[in-house]
Amino acid sequence: MMKQGFSVVVTNWNGMELLPVVLPNIVETARRTSDKTGLLHEVIVVDDRSTDGSSDFIRANFPQILLVEPETNVGFQGASNLGFAAAVQPIVVALNNDI
Numbered sequence: 001m002m003k004q005g006f007s008v009v010v011t012n013w014n015g016m017e018l019l020p021v022v023l024p025n026i027v028e029t030a031r032r033t034s035d036k037t038g039l040l041h042e043v044i045v046v047d048d049r050s051t052d053g054s055s056d057f058i059r060a061n062f063p064q065i066l067l068v069e070p071e072t073n074v075g076f077q078g079a080s081n082l083g084f085a086a087a088v089q090p091i092v093v094a095l096n097n098d099i
Helices: 019-037 054-061 075-086
Strands: 005-012 040-047 066-068 091-096
Touching: 005 019, 005 075, 019 040, 019 054, 040 054, 040 075, 054 066, 066 075, 075 091
Parallel strands: 005 040, 005 091, 040 066
Antiparallel strands: none
8 A cells, every 4th residue: 555645736826036935945844744744745836837937946946846837827726726636645735835
C-alpha cells in the first residue's frame, strides 16, 4: 500500500512580488510537517498566465514545485481546480499566493 500524504496547491496570477517571501515558507512548512508526521507531500503552483515572470522564477528557484500552467487564464476557481486535479495526495490544502 502506498503511503499517503498531502498536497499544497497555490494559485498565482502576477504575484511575483509575493513569491520570494511566500514560497520558501510554504515549501519549508510542508517539509517540516512531512518530517514530523511521516506523510508524503507535494507543493503545486498553478500560475494562471502571469505576465510578470512568476513561472520563470518558480522554475529557476523551486525545482521541487510542480508548476501547472494553463493555456489560457482560467481565473481563481479554474486555477484551483487544475491544481486539485494535478494533486496526487488525498489531502489537499488550497492557498492563494497572498496567504
